Amino acid sequence: MSGSNPDVSRRTFLGFSAGVAIACCAGNRARAMVRADSTWFVWTQLSPRCWMAQGEGGNVLVIAGDSEAIVIDAKNAGFGNTLRREAETVCGKPIKTLINTHHHGDHVGGNCSFTKDCAVMAHRNALPRIAGQGERLMGGAKSAAALVGKSEKPAKDAVLKDIGLVESAGLTKVSWTPTKGLGDSEQLTIGGVALELMHVGSGHTDNDLIIVVPSENVMHGGDLLFNRTWPVIDLPGGSDTAGWVSGCERILELCGEKKMIIVPGHGDVGDREMAQRQRQMLIALRAKAQAAVKAGESREDFLKRPFAEYSDYQRADVLKPRTLGGVFDEAMKAGK
Numbered sequence: 001m002s003g004s005n006p007d008v009s010r011r012t013f014l015g016f017s018a019g020v021a022i023a024c025c026a027g028n029r030a031r032a033m034v035r036a037d038s039t040w041f042v043w044t045q046l047s048p049r050c051w052m053a054q055g056e057g058g059n060v061l062v063i064a065g066d067s068e069a070i071v072i073d074a075k076n077a078g079f080g081n082t083l084r085r086e087a088e089t090v091c092g093k094p095i096k097t098l099i100n101t102h103h104h105g106d107h108v109g110g111n112c113s114f115t116k117d118c119a120v121m122a123h124r125n126a127l128p129r130i131a132g133q134g135e136r137l138m139g140g141a142k143s144a145a146a147l148v149g150k151s152e153k154p155a156k157d158a159v160l161k162d163i164g165l166v167e168s169a170g171l172t173k174v175s176w177t178p179t180k181g182l183g184d185s186e187q188l189t190i191g192g193v194a195l196e197l198m199h200v201g202s203g204h205t206d207n208d209l210i211i212v213v214p215s216e217n218v219m220h221g222g223d224l225l226f227n228r229t230w231p232v233i234d235l236p237g238g239s240d241t242a243g244w245v246s247g248c249e250r251i252l253e254l255c256g257e258k259k260m261i262i263v264p265g266h267g268d269v270g271d272r273e274m275a276q277r278q279r280q281m282l283i284a285l286r287a288k289a290q291a292a293v294k295a296g297e298s299r300e301d302f303l304k305r306p307f308a309e310y311s312d313y314q315r316a317d318v319l320k321p322r323t324l325g326g327v328f329d330e331a332m333k334a335g336k
């Protein structure tokens, strides 16, 4: 397999009894994809100490420290135990810290599998929002079990067992709430790995965190970045597309000219070009929504526009109306 650190890759490979590992290309660099038949999530090694997990919610970044590991985000409700088990196998270290990039359920649904014995952190604005979702997240394990039950994947039985343990864990609605609220700018060293955490104001929500691992040249941009996927605009959750544009600019500044590896909230791993594309899309959509409102176009007609320039963007059926509706409502509000 080709990877930047053969030792780490070999350890990962041996961690799965039925696993195979192949090299893949994402963006302009070769990355090691840990394609193990025994895992539920799709794991990709990004650097010697960093892995990404895709599937069942937002993208997760796992960072292996010297003797413990850190997980960024926790996927949909019901999948926390599976995430933790597979992350520990992939990186070979126990997870002792979870950091949420923001409060949305597809990023905090698995928190309940970490809050008992890990440090669980999120931006301070996220805490009351996550606490307010506890009741809803408690029902998530049932839906997760129904979804997994229909699968043909070899990992199915292990995942159903994980979900059963979530269901029988005696959780309460506060089991998802992080144990620590973070400020707008934090520098942490966990397991010997330095992390930089930044909240740059309202963007996708009012509690987005960007997490940078300078030693690995890796960043998790949370849902400030949707890679070739329609971005969710959530006005009640604090979305502000002008602030979101600034957030993308901050990400570009942090990258400099470096080829930083960036994990987006959704879609494939990317680099500064992905952040540039997200910025340009938001600027264009804002301008179009503002012009439509000014011209008296109805919300319904605006939502029917084809936007052919984004025809290759994923999840258009579900997300495109939310993106366009959000940007239109925001322009209406601003125009009043």
Ligand SMILES: [Zn+2]
Residues within 6 Å of the ligand: 102, 104, 204, 223, 232, 265
């Ligand atoms: Zn989100």
